[in-house]
Amino acid sequence: MTPGDPGGAFLRVEGLSFRYGRSAPPVLRDFSLAMGEGEVVGLAGASGCGKTTLLRLIAGLERPLRGTIKIDGLIVAGPDRFVPPESRRVGMLFQDYGLFPHLTVAANIAFGLHRLARAERKRCVAEMLELIRMPELARRHPYELSGGQQQRVALARALAPRPKLLLLDEPFSNLDAGLRASIRGEVREIISSSAATCLLVSHDKADLEAVCGRIVAQ
Amino acid sequence: MARRTGGMPSLSGWTALSLLVPIGVALPFVFLLAGLPGGESDHWRRVLSRMLPTYIWETTLVVGGSAGLAAIIGVALAWCVGLHDFPGRKAFEIVLLLPLAIPSYIAAYTYDGLLGYTGAFQTALRNRLGIDVNDYGFSAPRLACAIFIFAITLYPYVYIFARTYLRNHGASMLESAILLGGGRGRVFFLVILPLLRPSLVAGGTLVCLEVLNDYGVTSHFGIHTFTTAIFAAWFGMGEAGSAARLALMLLAAVLLVILASKALQKAGRYRLASGKEKGSRPRRLAGFAAARAFSLCLAAALVCFLVPVGQMLAWARLSWDAGTVGSLAPHLRQTLFAAGAATAIIMALSAATALAGHARPGRGSRLAAQAASMGYAIPAAVLAIGAVMLFAGIDRATARFAPGFPGAPLGMTICLLLYAYVVRFFSVGYQAVEGGYLKMGRLPSEASRTLGRGPVMTFLLVELPLLGNALIGGSILVFVDIVKELPLTLILRPFNFNTLGTRVYEFANNEAIPETSLPALAIVVIGAAFVVFMRLWDKGGES
Structure with a gap:
C-alpha cells in the first residue's frame, strides 16, 4: 500500500484517451486501470484495440490526450504534467525486443545501469545473465542469438535497472509454438524471482494465463 | 526529476536548435527583399521592356526541353535495364549512372571542343572526307545544344527513380498486363508509363531545378536565362537592384516548378497494394532483342559518358605533356x-x-x-x-x-x-x-x-x-x-x-x-x- 495513493493502487490509470494525430480516430477512450504493487496483471484484447498504445502511454513514449497516469503515487502524465520516459523508471519489453545491434549482450544489459558504480554494474550484469541462464553468451551480439535468446536478453535488460513497473508488449508473439510454452514458463520464473510489478498485454489468452496472476479484458 | 514540459509549447533548447538552420536559410531572402531599391533604374526599365520576354521564353524552352528529353532518355534506359535481362546489363546498370559524375558545364565544354571547328570530329570530316561543315552554312542552334547537354548529364535523376521502381514492381505488372491481353507497346503506354509518373515527376523536378540553377552551360551557349541575366546585371552592369529583382523572378519560377510538381504528384496518387512483389523476374532477352537492348544502352553510355571522358583523357595527355x-x-x-x-x-x-x-x-x-x-x-x-x-x-x-x-x-x-x-x-x-x-x-x-x-x-x-x-x-x-x-x-x-x-x-x-x-x-x-x-x-x- 503506497502512501501516495489512498486507493492503494501502485499504477493508476484514469480516464485515459489518446489518438494518433488530430484527425485520427481515438485509439483509447476513457480507459481506467489500477494495479497493486508486485502484481502481475495481464491485459487481453484483440489486435488493434490499443493495448500497445496503453503501454506506450504508461512508459511515456506518447502523450495522452486526456486523463492521468499515476505510478507509485506520482503523477507522471496529467493535464499539466508530463514526465519524460527516462525519468519514470518504467521498464518495457518491446514486441520486437529492440536490442541494440551494435552492443554485446552484456553491454545491452548494462545500458540502463549507468547510475551504478562500475563494480556494481558488473555484478548486476552477471546476476542478470545468471537469471536468464546465458552467462556464456555475454560477448555475443544480438544477431548471433536465436529469437528466444534475444527475448531473454531484452527481458534482462528491462529488469536490470530494477524498474518500478515492467511492461511487456506481446512478449511471445514472435516465437514459434514449440518455443512458446517453454519460454512462457521461463518468463514467469524470471518475473516472479525479480518480484517486479508487471503489466503484460497479449491477444492470446493462453499467454496471459500462463504468466499472470490477474487478467483484465479490454 | 520530473520536468514540466506538457501544456503550452515552450521555446526550449530543442526548438531553438531545430530553428537554427531554417533561420539561416531564410536570412538571405530577408536581406534580398530588404535590399530592393525603391525607384526604377534605367537599366531595369530597359530589362522590363526589351529583355524580359526573352528571359522568360528562353528559360522556359531550355528548362522544358531539358526535362522532356531527360525524361525520355531516363525512361527508355530504365525500361531497358529494369525490366529485361541481357548480356552486359549488370555493367550498364552502373555505367548509365556515371553521367552523374560529369557536371553539365564540363560536358558542354567537352562537346563544344569535340564538335567545334578545330575539334576532332570536324577535323576528321575535313581531312578524311573533304567535307567542311562551314560550306553548308551549318551551325548548331544554341538552345538545342544546351538542351542536349542538360539531357545527357541530368537524365540519371529520372533513370534512378524509374529503374528502381520497375525493378521492384515492373516485371509482375508487365506479366499481369500481358496476360490480360495487351501488346508490349500498348502495355507500356497504358500501364507502365502511368505507374512511372511519380518517378517521372520527382526526377523531372530535379532536372528543372538543376537547369534553373545552371550558369556554366547556359552562359557558354549564350542563352538568356534568368540566371545568366542575373550574372550579367550583377557583374556586367553593376546593377545590384536589377539583379535582385531578377533573382526574385527566378525564385518565383522555382516556386512554380515546385507547385506544379506537388500538383502532379497529388493528382495521380495511388498506392501499391503490397510492398515489393516477388516471384517475377526481369524478362531474359536473347538474339536480336538482346542485341537491340545492348546497343541502346551502349549508345547512351557512349554519348553520355564514354565519349566526353575519352575526349578529356585525350586532352589531358596534351596538358600533361605541356x-x-x-x-x-x-x-x-x-x-x-x-x-x-x-x-x-x-x-x-x-x-x-x-x-x-x-x-x-x-x-x-x-x-x-x-x-x-x-x-x-x-x-x-x-x-x-x-x-x-x-x-x-x-x-x-x-x-x-x-x-x-x-x-x-x-x-x-x-x-x-x-x-x-x-x-x-x-x-x-x-x-x-x-x-x-x-x-x-x-x-x-x-x-x-x-x-x-x-x-x-x-x-x-x-x-x-x-x-x-x-x-x-x-x-x-x-x-x-x-x-x-x-x-x-x-x-x-x-x-x-x-x-x-x-x-x-x-x-x-x-x-x-x-x-x-x-x-x-x-x-x-x-x-x-x-x-x-x-x-x-x-x-x-x-x-
Missing part, C-alpha cells in the same frame, strides 16, 4: 578544403537538426526541417545575391558597433562561400540522416529512453552509432555536390581562391578548352568513384 599539371595542386587543395569544411558543418547541423526533431517530435519541427530543405531548390544566383547582401549587412553592423573586430570584413572571407554551401546543400545531408532514422526505426531510441537515458545520451550512445552509415553516405553526397558546384563558387569565392570547378570555367572562358581537361577529369574521377561506391554500398545494404 607540364601544366603541377599548377592544379593548389586548386585541388582549395577545393578539398572548402568542400571538406562545408561538409563537416552540414553533417553536424543535419545531425543536430535531426536530433532536435526527434527529441521533440511534432508539426513544428517537421515544418522547420522542410523550410531548411528549401535551400536546395534556390538557384545559386539568387542565394548568392542574398548572401552577399546579408554579409554586407553584418559587416556594416560590425563596423559601426564593434570596429576593429578581428576577421572583419566577413564578406571578403571564405565564410561567405561556406555559408552559401551550407544553405544550398544542407538538405542533401539532412535527408541522408533522416533516411538513416527511417531505416533504424523508433525502437532503439525508445528502448534507450525507457532504460533511463535522456535524448542527448540516447543520441550519442544509440542513434549516432546506428546512423554511422547514413552519416558517411550523406557526407560523400554533400562533398561531391560541392566539388561539382560552379555558380555559387564563381560569385562568392574570396580573391585568389579557385576550386577545380572555377578553374574549368576560367579555362573555358579563355577559349582554352583542352586545358579544362585536367581539373575536369579530377572532378569526374571524384564523382565517379562516389557513384560506384554508392552503388556497391546500396547493394551491401540490400542483402
